Amino acid sequence: MLRYVALRVLIALVLVWLVSTLVFLVLHLVPGDPAELLLSAGNTAPDPEAVAQLRSQMGLDRPVLAQYAAYIADLTHLDFGVSLRDQNPIAPELALRLPRTLELILAAAVIASLIGVPLGTLAAMRDGGWSEKLVSLLASAALSTPVFVVGTTLVLVFAQWLGWISAGGYVPLAEDPLRHLSLLAMPAVTIALPLTAVMIRMTRASVLEVLEKDHVRTARAKGLARGPIIRRHVVRNALVPVITVLGLEMGTLIGGTVLVEYVFNWPGLSGYLVRAVEARDYPEVVGIVLVISFLFVLLNLLIDITYAVLDPRVKLAK
């Protein structure tokens, strides 16, 4: 187990490095002078003085390799540089907002698993029946509706019309736990919806496959009742591939967070990101993109480890 975890951590670190390099390269691979590009708007040529200033500010006048070395060196002690707009260091802002985004993602993942796995199992058990058709239809609808449409509709119905919860915002947990949770509910549910649909589809396919396995017949031959068979010998085994897909879907999930945070005024990373992109504050955008990507890699690492706990064979293979 220890060797397996060590290997996974190593792979995760390599991924972090690769992603950082890719992000660095994007600016330099786009044809044209980076500083000019960042200042260009429409067809008007940017002011040469401003370009020169930006160039020296971002260190773009140094050789590319030197820039890369400095970039990586800064990253190793989590230094994301300073904002172009107000010269404030970026790292503290990230540290403040990251936990809020993380909270949303975790809440959504928990909601999606709690609903998606049982519904997916039900759909597989009633394969071909009306309940399976209904669940599959709902899943397709959930997958096709963009999160910002769902979020906006929830605000319209629950905040504007029914007035049950406020339209959005944020209160720290320590200040008022109840209000914190009530504000968390809508954005978390919104992010969870498409993820639930994915979980339903995956669980259904996976359960159908496990139901065909010999060991399920053994479980029946033991005289076990349906409940224990489904829980211990079907769902438990079916979860392994579902977890993997959860990892692959993390990217879309985190992307969805950006939109949902915006809809509900949740002060996570994304409001920050949207403002940074609007202002075309490159260092800020890079900082946020990197932190979210690292988060993505980290979550996948956790999923790999969960995988090994669920399926003892994994530790030996690979």
Added chain:
Amino acid sequence: MTRAQRSLYIWLGLAAVLIAFPLLAPVLPLQPTIGMDIPHRFAGPSAANWLGNDEYGRDVLSRIIWGARASLAVAFGSAFCAAVIGTILGLLGGYFRGITEVLAVRSTEIVICLPPLLLAMLVITILGAGVLTLTVALTILFVPNYTRVVYAATLQTGGLDFVKAQEAMGTHPLKILARTVLPNIVPPLLVQFSLTVASGILLESGLSFLGLGVVPPAPSWGLMIRAARAAMDQQPLLLLWPSLALAGTVLLLNVICDRLQDVLSPKTAARGGAAWLRRQIKRTPDAPAPEVPLLKIEDLSVGVALEQGSMGLTKGIAFEVKPGETMALVGESGSGKTLTGLAMTGLLPNALSVTGGHAWFRTEAGVVDLAALTEEEFGPLRGNDISMVFQDAAAALNPVHRIGDQLAEIIQCHRPMPKQQAEAEVVELLRKVGIPDPERRIRAYPFELSGGQRQRAMIAMAVANAPKLLIADEPTTALDPTIQAQILRLFAKLKEDNPGMGVIFVTHNLAVVKEIATHVSVMYAGQVVEQGTVEEVFADPRHPYTKALLASVPESDAERLESIPGTVPQPGAMPEGCRFAPRCGHAAAACAAPQPLLDTGEGRTTRCLRWADLWKDVA
């Protein structure tokens, strides 16, 4: 045209009709999408403006149709560009391998580590918002998907013979790629294309919603939702129309993608899931239960349900097992011996079911018909009164649970007891079946045991509750000869420990029959052809098939008997008369009629009407 194809074309047709609107937008009599009409701000639907007017009084319908152009242009544009670039990279990587592979395929995979929306935002920061930037950003995002799909397909086709032949003939590699490989990767490309277009529409509208995509006042669905959100307390309908258009379009694309996959790779698996999970109707017995000492099978038939009706697999199986006896069911694969064993425990595969007959079994509560029990009624019997040992222990054990837990489960299921007590019993059981160091072995997972040990664990499970009837389905077939011998000795020992236990031993190996069984039923093509005690049947076979079996090297372990000319008839094409007739050297005119199981005295039966003549021949 198959059903799946028809369904795909209907959906594609619907998509074509819908796409025609934005394509024809310039010539349709639509109202202007820009400009202001303050008096009509937030007006509801009317004859002139079917969907109403927005916050500037502009016609919503025409903005939706024009907005579709933006979404579709970005989505189709980026999906197309990405398809071209990704296909080229994937083809090169898959065909030339080596360093090209690293550069073309592996490098694009890093992009996948970045959440899609974020990469797009990074590009927008550099290039500024706008339709062109969006298309560039999405193209970069989608390239890896295509590269991966094409790469995998190219690796497959690259190894095909006709590609190799062209290579050998010296055809230029690029020509080979264009002519033979490319057409083969079209199906996965189409699926990928519909997926990326859907995803492109979602990303475009998402970014426009954030104000980072299409630049106002140009119409776009994302922008319309953004504006409607700000004004939703005044006119909630404004939110509805673009949301419907957006979700509907994506749903349509997803459905097309699903149908496409149905057409390209038809699922062979039968729908309907596991039959045992469905509610079963309790059957009332159609015959009074006879007095039986342990088990009496009467006229048992198993069939498979097909679209054209049901097809018989076994017919009229009958035999009896008394306490302490071991009945061997022997025959070639496909003779129906395994099905008979499974039918008695209600564990037949999905499409198969008992189509007639009875399997009377004595329980504490009286005699029951195993062929008519529901899944619920079977529960208390299985693993307790009747238990099974399966052929492939590696598959029959659950890979994710420890051996000890899987054994404790069967004990606690029928005799509730605390965990510790069950565990102690499991250790004893494992010791009894000869697994060394059982205290530690209970912690092991199935994959950590050897094949022989797994089968021992399986057997321990079967005898855990001292069953009255043990059904063993080819329990030694998957094992090597030394282990086989050990397992057979184990069965003999368990029999000594529990002398009242009846055993049904399913095998194709006559040597095993001789060693383990007291009685034997020889099966051929779904029927029992001869029965008797092992001693008598082996010494004096009364059916030509048994005779041939015994003659064809009794030690042999072959699944099929090569020494008897001809093959076992297929279930759909059974001869009317004696099923062995096509391969029988003694076949006569009378053999063309259905053969009953004849009583030949001394408790023996045979399904050969000429047995007496043949017997005389031998004598």
